[in-house]
Structure formats: C-alpha cells, structure tokens
Amino acid sequence: MQSTKEQTRTIPLGKNKFLRSNGLCYWIAQGRKSKGKDGEVKTSYTRVSGYHADFNHLIDSYIDHALLSAEIESLTEFGEEIRKLKREVKGWIKKMEESR
Numbered sequence: 001m002q003s004t005k006e007q008t009r010t011i012p013l014g015k016n017k018f019l020r021s022n023g024l025c026y027w028i029a030q031g032r033k034s035k036g037k038d039g040e041v042k043t044s045y046t047r048v049s050g051y052h053a054d055f056n057h058l059i060d061s062y063i064d065h066a067l068l069s070a071e072i073e074s075l076t077e078f079g080e081e082i083r084k085l086k087r088e089v090k091g092w093i094k095k096m097e098e099s100r
Helices: 055-069 075-098
Strands: 009-014 017-021 026-035 041-047
Touching: 009 075, 017 075, 026 055, 055 075
Parallel strands: none
Antiparallel strands: 009 017, 017 026, 026 041
C-alpha cells in the first residue's frame, strides 16, 4: 500500500517566507535559521497560513492571519498593513511568473 504522506517541498517566496506543499495541500511558512547542537545551520519553519488545496484560498488565509495578528490601533494603520500585504503578495506572484 502506498503512503499518502509525501515529502514536503519548499519554495522561497522572499524575506523569510516560503511556499510549502506536500502533494495534498499548500501552506505559507516563515523560516528562521539557527545553529544546531552539532554546529550545522538549520532552518525551522513556522506556519503563517492555513493548509489549503487551492492557491487563492492560501493567499486569503495568509492575509487574514497577518491582519488578525497585527497590532493595529487605527484605520490608517489597517490600510497601511493591507497595502504592505498586497505589495508582498504581488511580489511573490511576479517572482513566480518570472521563473516560468
């Protein structure tokens, strides 16, 4: 019987953000490098979106998570955070289109 668990693939999106997938779904993770006990530099990942089978839902989830976790105290700050997230996501999409 073949296992449904597949190896996780990691694609850099930019500035410590990574698109990760395992054949069943996608998620966005933030990477952090640190030295292990053996002195080897390793990257650990913290998920910053939900798990989604559809890329559009993944992006929506990432934006929702970022807005809910941001320390926003005014409508102006909310607008700035949305503009920042839009620039970030558009940069990822441009990077993906250029790599085709």
